[in-house]
Amino acid sequence: MNFIKNKPLILITNDDGDTAKGIEVLTSIMMKLGDVIVMAPDGPRSAQSNALTVTHPIRFKKLEEKEGLVRYSCTGTPTDCIKLALNEVVDRKPDLLVAGVNHGSNAAVNIIYSGTMGAVLEGCENGILSIGFSLTDHSAHADFSYFEPFISQIANIALINGLPRGVCLNVNAPTGKINGIRIARQCDGQWTKEFAKRVDPVGRSYFWLTGAFENYEPEATDTDEWALANGFISVVPSKIDLTAHETIETLKNWEF
């Protein structure tokens, strides 16, 4: 790779696979900001969270190399993609990691299931400025055009300002026209009625994951779900330290 040293080095992945429209859009945008390396799963890996491949080995292969862009596909999960890229491909730490654009929302609790956000948390864990971009439209042909200028703007401003170690961004956009950007917090809520039960030809039950999201705080105006429901992009600073620091003193009073 002959990357110009003073351009930002940008690492890209997703969880919808290397041929998804969302990652093509994201790659085009990022090529205007820096030199790009894509390491994406070779097929859909939605809802893979931070899963790692441990029971069998993984591989990657180069798909394309041209001025300012090298693209690889990988047989593993999104988090495997980032680990492989950082350990086996890049010759210096990327200045920015972006994942997506995800076809579907990663707002609220979806962050803990999302393969896209898993890759972002992995970049963050590795000390890289990391941002996940998601559009609330699962369609393979989703229209990212309203979101595109905001993706470029958010990445640019993040490169200028940086983030504290251990903090990354979870950026979600509504479909259609966008009213602006809201800095938000992760909304509390829960998936319900999560399985469709069916019966196979020999009479055995099987279950497809499905469900509906219930917002536990629909009145709150500072959540990502509120922003999206009101036509705004939500930007949630998210972290890899899961410690409930505010509960530590309570636990110290438990009488073990």
Added chain:
Amino acid sequence: MNFIKNKPLILITNDDGDTAKGIEVLTSIMMKLGDVIVMAPDGPRSAQSNALTVTHPIRFKKLEEKEGLVRYSCTGTPTDCIKLALNEVVDRKPDLLVAGVNHGSNAAVNIIYSGTMGAVLEGCENGILSIGFSLTDHSAHADFSYFEPFISQIANIALINGLPRGVCLNVNAPTGKINGIRIARQCDGQWTKEFAKRVDPVGRSYFWLTGAFENYEPEATDTDEWALANGFISVVPSKIDLTAHETIETLKNWEF
């Protein structure tokens, strides 16, 4: 199921699979505290994080039913196990969810990769008192005997005191004799040298996940890694709200 109504209902899973020694140990301990339902993966699902099965349906089957215990196995991930049990098996919300005992540490950043802790976060998201237990020994024949009385004690005290919504416990134990319990925070650190590269008989490279954990704060005495290194059980209150609340005001000053 005919569970006595005033005994706690306890849901158990793990990520090492339904035949692992760790889940047998945990089931025995929990049967002394309440009525137990086990829904465990039908094989190893280590490092599955909060992964969900979305590209194909899943199934579960009853393995055993006796006084105070029903055991099921499931074809999905640990998080699938919890979702299936809550949506399709239990007739009331469990009073306690426990996962493990994991063969291997889930301290520090391991929490974000762990299938065991994925299941615990899932229980927590569903408003259930949830605790993950892990022993820092990957061996299939690990000796859980020093840990066992503490598991019982911690579960009991948690049942008495409860936890705030959105907070669960990540409990890790050192091998051998135990000096006591430390309430701790998640240690900062990182996995390095993460892949073993090999070449197959036709000359193509493949990569096995491996690596070594580097503790970024070896001097700090309030972390889970310090507790484990000093012979203590670490109890880390952990949460499903990943928002970096302390960074929200900073981001509001960014000039979008």
